[in-house]
Amino acid sequence: MSWVLGALGFWAAAWALNVRLARLRNTRTLGLLMPALFGLTLLVVWEGLVRGLNVPGVILPPPSAIGARIATSLPVLWADFVQTFVKGALSGYVLGCGAGVLSAIAIDRSPFLQRGLLPVGNFIAALPIVGTAPILVMWFGFDWQSKAAVVVAMVFFPVLVNTLQGLSAADAMQRDLMKTYSASYLQTLTKLRLPAAMPFIFNGLKIATTLALIGAIVAEFFGSPIRGMGFRISTEVGRLALDMVWAEIAVAALAGSAFYGAVAACERAVTFWHPSQRGL
Amino acid sequence: ADEVTLQLKWVTQAQFAGYYVALDKGFYDEEDLDVTIKPGGPDIAPSQVIAGGGADVMIDWMPSALAAREKGLPIVNIAQPYKSSGMMLTCLKETGVESPEDFPGRTLGVWFFGNEYPFLSWMAHLGIPTDGSEGGVTVLKQGFNVDPLLQKQADCISTMTYNEYWQVIDAGIAPEELITFKYEDQGVATLEDGLYVLEEKLDDPAEVDKLVRFVRASMKGWKWAEANPEEAAMIVLDHDETGAQTEKHQIRMMGEVAKLTAGSNGALDPEDYRRTVDTLLAGGSDPVITREPEGAWTHVVTDAALH
Amino acid sequence: MKTPVIKAENVDLVFQTGDGSVQALSDVSLDVGRGEFVSFIGPSGCGKTTFLRCVAALEHPTGGSLSVNGMSPDNARKERSYGYVFQAAGLYPWRTIARNIRLPLEIMGYPKAEQAARVQKVLELVDLAGFGNKFPWQLSGGMQQRASIARALAFDADILLMDEPFGALDEIVRDHLNEQLLALWARTGKTCLFVTHSIPEAVYLSTKIVVMSPRPGRIADVIDSPLPKERPLDIRDTPEFLEIAHRVREGLRAGHAYD
Amino acid sequence: MKTPVIKAENVDLVFQTGDGSVQALSDVSLDVGRGEFVSFIGPSGCGKTTFLRCVAALEHPTGGSLSVNGMSPDNARKERSYGYVFQAAGLYPWRTIARNIRLPLEIMGYPKAEQAARVQKVLELVDLAGFGNKFPWQLSGGMQQRASIARALAFDADILLMDEPFGALDEIVRDHLNEQLLALWARTGKTCLFVTHSIPEAVYLSTKIVVMSPRPGRIADVIDSPLPKERPLDIRDTPEFLEIAHRVREGLRAGHAYD
Amino acid sequence: MRSVLPILTVVLAILALWYGAAVALNARWTLDQAARAGQELTLGQIVSDTLQQERPKLPAPHQVGAELWKTTGAMALEGRAFSKRSLIYHGWVTLSATLLGFAIGAGAGILLAVGIVHNRAMDRSVMPWAIASQTIPILAIAPMIIVVLNSIGITGLVPKAIISAYLSFFPVAVGMVKGLRSPDAMDLDLMKTWGARAGQVFWKLRWPSSMPYLFTSLKVAMAASLVGAIVGELPTGAIRGLGARLLAGSYYGQTVQIWSALFGAAILAALLVGLVGLAQRITLKRMGMAR
Numbered sequence A: 001m002s003w004v005l006g007a008l009g010f011w012a013a014a015w016a017l018n019v020r021l022a023r024l025r026n027t028r029t030l031g032l033l034m035p036a037l038f039g040l041t042l043l044v045v046w047e048g049l050v051r052g053l054n055v056p057g058v059i060l061p062p063p064s065a066i067g068a069r070i071a072t073s074l075p076v077l078w079a080d081f082v083q084t085f086v087k088g089a090l091s092g093y094v095l096g097c098g099a100g101v102l103s104a105i106a107i108d109r110s111p112f113l114q115r116g117l118l119p120v121g122n123f124i125a126a127l128p129i130v131g132t133a134p135i136l137v138m139w140f141g142f143d144w145q146s147k148a149a150v151v152v153a154m155v156f157f158p159v160l161v162n163t164l165q166g167l168s169a170a171d172a173m174q175r176d177l178m179k180t181y182s183a184s185y186l187q188t189l190t191k192l193r194l195p196a197a198m199p200f201i202f203n204g205l206k207i208a209t210t211l212a213l214i215g216a217i218v219a220e221f222f223g224s225p226i227r228g229m230g231f232r233i234s235t236e237v238g239r240l241a242l243d244m245v246w247a248e249i250a251v252a253a254l255a256g257s258a259f260y261g262a263v264a265a266c267e268r269a270v271t272f273w274h275p276s277q278r279g280l
Numbered sequence B: 001a002d003e004v005t006l007q008l009k010w011v012t013q014a015q016f017a018g019y020y021v022a023l024d025k026g027f028y029d030e031e032d033l034d035v036t037i038k039p040g041g042p043d044i045a046p047s048q049v050i051a052g053g054g055a056d057v058m059i060d061w062m063p064s065a066l067a068a069r070e071k072g073l074p075i076v077n078i079a080q081p082y083k084s085s086g087m088m089l090t091c092l093k094e095t096g097v098e099s100p101e102d103f104p105g106r107t108l109g110v111w112f113f114g115n116e117y118p119f120l121s122w123m124a125h126l127g128i129p130t131d132g133s134e135g136g137v138t139v140l141k142q143g144f145n146v147d148p149l150l151q152k153q154a155d156c157i158s159t160m161t162y163n164e165y166w167q168v169i170d171a172g173i174a175p176e177e178l179i180t181f182k183y184e185d186q187g188v189a190t191l192e193d194g195l196y197v198l199e200e201k202l203d204d205p206a207e208v209d210k211l212v213r214f215v216r217a218s219m220k221g222w223k224w225a226e227a228n229p230e231e232a233a234m235i236v237l238d239h240d241e242t243g244a245q246t247e248k249h250q251i252r253m254m255g256e257v258a259k260l261t262a263g264s265n266g267a268l269d270p271e272d273y274r275r276t277v278d279t280l281l282a283g284g285s286d287p288v289i290t291r292e293p294e295g296a297w298t299h300v301v302t303d304a305a306l307h
Numbered sequence C, D: 001m002k003t004p005v006i007k008a009e010n011v012d013l014v015f016q017t018g019d020g021s022v023q024a025l026s027d028v029s030l031d032v033g034r035g036e037f038v039s040f041i042g043p044s045g046c047g048k049t050t051f052l053r054c055v056a057a058l059e060h061p062t063g064g065s066l067s068v069n070g071m072s073p074d075n076a077r078k079e080r081s082y083g084y085v086f087q088a089a090g091l092y093p094w095r096t097i098a099r100n101i102r103l104p105l106e107i108m109g110y111p112k113a114e115q116a117a118r119v120q121k122v123l124e125l126v127d128l129a130g131f132g133n134k135f136p137w138q139l140s141g142g143m144q145q146r147a148s149i150a151r152a153l154a155f156d157a158d159i160l161l162m163d164e165p166f167g168a169l170d171e172i173v174r175d176h177l178n179e180q181l182l183a184l185w186a187r188t189g190k191t192c193l194f195v196t197h198s199i200p201e202a203v204y205l206s207t208k209i210v211v212m213s214p215r216p217g218r219i220a221d222v223i224d225s226p227l228p229k230e231r232p233l234d235i236r237d238t239p240e241f242l243e244i245a246h247r248v249r250e251g252l253r254a255g256h257a258y259d
Numbered sequence E: 001m002r003s004v005l006p007i008l009t010v011v012l013a014i015l016a017l018w019y020g021a022a023v024a025l026n027a028r029w030t031l032d033q034a035a036r037a038g039q040e041l042t043l044g045q046i047v048s049d050t051l052q053q054e055r056p057k058l059p060a061p062h063q064v065g066a067e068l069w070k071t072t073g074a075m076a077l078e079g080r081a082f083s084k085r086s087l088i089y090h091g092w093v094t095l096s097a098t099l100l101g102f103a104i105g106a107g108a109g110i111l112l113a114v115g116i117v118h119n120r121a122m123d124r125s126v127m128p129w130a131i132a133s134q135t136i137p138i139l140a141i142a143p144m145i146i147v148v149l150n151s152i153g154i155t156g157l158v159p160k161a162i163i164s165a166y167l168s169f170f171p172v173a174v175g176m177v178k179g180l181r182s183p184d185a186m187d188l189d190l191m192k193t194w195g196a197r198a199g200q201v202f203w204k205l206r207w208p209s210s211m212p213y214l215f216t217s218l219k220v221a222m223a224a225s226l227v228g229a230i231v232g233e234l235p236t237g238a239i240r241g242l243g244a245r246l247l248a249g250s251y252y253g254q255t256v257q258i259w260s261a262l263f264g265a266a267i268l269a270a271l272l273v274g275l276v277g278l279a280q281r282i283t284l285k286r287m288g289m290a291r
């Protein structure tokens, strides 16, 4: 019981501190400190509840056990990370996003195709991955290629749709200006429409980061070599090594957040001019 | 009536015919039991369910049950309706595999999720590394079906005599084109589909009494199923809520399952247990269990149930 | 002024919209000679912008004929004859002021060195010399408007189309830019089409003032200005000036519903 | 005019921005009596908007003191003393014109029946009687601006703050609205603070004209108008009028870098 | 209606591609079988065989269509629409979890957004974790959620709905934060000059101006809910629902069944998203925001 009360007490204290911090001026350190404090609170509450309520370790291990496991299993975690994230997710992400942007540019020239492809595309994007993943594993084999294929299938349409929306973001006056210069299609594309589309494209790219990692992991549930984050998670659940499962989940969350953060940083660099990046 | 929840290891199919028969034919009612059968599936670890209090009794393979016990989950085998193992490795003849000596360099499909232990023990027996090193085999995590063999992504895959093997046959490959290695024949068979409960249950006489009645009724169901395979298969089909099973496949499965349950009256044969534990302990550098298990099985329930 | 640069004959333009059609221009005929400065004035919605857009081939008349330099507006545009200043500044937010002004030069393929020189020159012309490296949103509205004027002046367009370029500026800046524009026009002999809501501005700048009236957009009056080419700011207090301003105001008032 | 409605003493305002601080107002002192009409004129960026925002408690001076009706601007706002017309119309697109005008009445808790009556009255005042059920985007820019003026007039604010309300309108409409505003002001005795770029407009409307100069925003001149309260449009041709206009222009010119 | 012809064209193109791919992918099996039987096949025979295999690598469109019809329309005509073998029954099971999860997720997302917009501490500390939460592979923790909830006695619809809520709250929260912040400074200042209270600012300004964002994110959330419900069905013993159908099909290598369940799910998603779109059009029209 004291564990539970201690955890709740910590929560209250941390929240009060955060409320106080929020009143301070916005600085970089604060921007990191506050979520860190919040995350620490989550971990403390978790630890306290698991210990206080005597939750069996085969159901939910406490963060301390997970931390210990991470420390002792770094080589395995690293190998899994390379297999799933670097080989599967990243390559699929690059291919899928690239194909999405290029297809959008191609489709953009034909309103006919746009009207036809978008609804059909939305329909195809609605096919749940749990269904498509086994099929793609069957088609592309067990190694990372099939994981990349799943990622491509997942990220392609969000990027396509966002890019298309972005390509129509340049307003009529800006386009008319290009017309008065008698600019060629390529000039208008590179000097006006792509820059104007960037905020939208990045929207798609950011959504795609979380999809990519999830896609690569989920695909491993349906067949894989004997390494990879998804493989490890599903195998270790069966072995009741829940600390290892959560260690992998922690790596996934960390990698996913870092990936998201990296893309968001690129976004800030490229679309510094957009009101949403200037504000606050 | 007393309530009992049974967690299966896999989806509803003739592999668990005895329990469905007992339910359907009223054997549980006769024992004043109200039994709920929870189907399993690829994502369900029965030992996790039982640890979370989601079931009273579970069906599991002994290797993973013992591994879980070593992890600190105190589960105990109370009955063993399956006498023999149905596991085997099935290869396409055209790949040229003729005996275990041919394995090195090959790609083998293996079930994980706690089902990899028998395979790993076998390979350890043979001295074949599975970690991708020189002179070893390439291991694939096999999905839920036999596609890797049909698509020739693996030279051999894991199959059960009563299920996946027949899926390969149904896919149009003739038995002559296949070569199979039964774990029983290789001397590395481990016990499958035993009934397990948490240790604490055995300290409570009322609970033990409930389990005794449960095992008695279940074994009655099994014997009925062995005697009436076709009807048993139809009972299983009636309980399949996915609507995905076919009559032909279930009847055939029942026939094969009957061969595996045939030698058991429900009580665990200590010799089978000994062989299983020895196999698991002898796992080379990375054995499935590291210590001789203590108190991992009991005859308390079966003794009361069968006499 | 022998061959007109712009020749509009009975130009009609009807917009098809969701609920019915809108007649934006009706029977507009107008000749503009080389080197003329023509102002368009008229109530909101009378079709001033629409007419300029027709000249720049951004809209296409649904009736009548319109030629620029003896060819169709579309072809004239391909010759890069136009410098267009829109009602709003329309700078690209991802380019600095200098790179915004350089944009048309890049598109038209001016040599690199010349691009820089020209950008520098027009920045000075509109009093933005120190601001080349700022982004548009770092400037006040008036400065943005001046940058967009600079952008249209940076390259050698025959015809300058300006749609209320000075709307957002205060009187003093406006007077200053009016003088600058007049000087530039006198020096280069460009043909200018200029939309404004200010009567004094129209009279001060133009050789010809076109007064338009709404519903449907038509020309109510065309006034040729007798003012000399050389125009100090205080010409605005001369009787000739006031006389023309009065005529314009009368023409305008006729298009409104008040009194 | 014994107790001033607005009393500013040595008001300073410094904005902290990413790259350094900007002094928007410096040492501004001004008294405005009840029922006065004060115009603010000055080059772009000189702090006109900022001063109005301080009065409405939307910004807070970093130095000096400012009181409204003898209390702090914040408290005056809680008393609902202000009607504010922004530079852009700022109508809510999901409400019809009538419901936009009704919005402040809802917020201030006027009774239902009175709301409708007031909306009707101000719609007529700005010549939009038939347009109550239209949405903002179905109106031209000028009409939207008039609707936003109507919205500020619908409730009984003591103090009317107007930031270039007529900037987007043509001369004729502008004259018309100037007349209307003057009549309303004479009838209701509200205190008005009015920002404009047009010298004639400032002189025509005001009892007091504040000329501001930039960098840092300070008051360059305060001119009390000797014109009578009754002002027909052609008062703009009288010598008194031109005299004041001249003084304003001189004050303005001093703030610019030209000549 | 202008879209009918383009959509039809695209669908036809996809069908053509699909048939081509089916022939290409399934041919190897046909040839292998023929080789085993020692037969020689003509091209026509190969093509016709690839389009009617029992366990094709890629089933042909007409096979999927026939299976879909067999398990929905045909069964409905026989009055067995809700039999366990009917996709209508499984679709209904998934639909109910989807809708419940969607309601919970959308509600939670909106509340979170309101909190984030009104409370700086929440804005700064919660958002990064909301993002991190979405990088956790749901398929991995779904079984654990189910087991934990089961052990405290919550079974049936609710655990699935919670998983689908977990997936759907995020897009709603992100979209609504954007939407509730979309009024510009001037709109907010106007409210201030009238002395409006926080509640009035919310209901009369922030809420209405967030509507376009709300509906866009609701569409995404609806699709995510469906995926969540399907994922949640896998570890429940895969008994009922489209997820169970997918899995059972996958387990027995019944590709035709997988594809028909897949299309069943996509059709369901399209219908649900279409429904949100309809609500969007009606609402925005009533608000005068649709032009």
Ligand SMILES: Nc1ncnc2c1ncn2[C@@H]1O[C@H](COP(=O)(O)OP(=O)(O)OP(=O)(O)O)[C@@H](O)[C@H]1O
Pocket (backbone or CB within 6 Å): C015, C016, C017, C022, C023, C024, C042, C043, C044, C045, C046, C047, C048, C049, C050, C051, C217
């Ligand atoms: N794309 C369009 N579709 C339909 N109607 C249009 C379109 N563009 C302009 N109009 C209509 O054509 C008429 C003329 O518009 P135009 O923009 O030329 O007016 P304007 O004289 O420039 O007015 P302002 O002084 O307000 O700029 C108006 O009634 C307007 O509503």
Ligand SMILES: Nc1ncnc2c1ncn2[C@@H]1O[C@H](COP(=O)(O)OP(=O)(O)OP(=O)(O)O)[C@@H](O)[C@H]1O
Pocket (backbone or CB within 6 Å): C140, C141, C142, D015, D016, D017, D022, D023, D024, D042, D043, D044, D045, D046, D047, D048, D049, D050, D051, D217
């Ligand atoms: N929020 C702000 N942050 C930083 N600087 C600001 C801010 N608001 C205004 N300024 C600066 O304060 C000065 C005064 O601005 P203000 O808007 O009051 O000018 P103004 O007289 O209203 O000009 P205009 O005629 O263009 O409307 C300007 O230099 C401006 O750049």
Ligand SMILES: Cc1ncc(C[n+]2csc(CCO)c2C)c(N)n1
Pocket (backbone or CB within 6 Å): B009, B010, B015, B041, B042, B043, B111, B112, B113, B115, B142, B143, B144, B160, B162, B163, B164
């Ligand atoms: C993911 C996964 N793959 C394979 C098995 C192994 N398995 C255990 S019982 C059984 C039924 C045989 O027909 C099978 C295949 C599993 N449990 N989970």
Ligand SMILES: [Mg+2]
Pocket (backbone or CB within 6 Å): C048, C049, C050, C087, C163
């Ligand atoms: Mg116009």
Ligand SMILES: [Mg+2]
Pocket (backbone or CB within 6 Å): D048, D049, D050, D087, D163
């Ligand atoms: Mg201002």
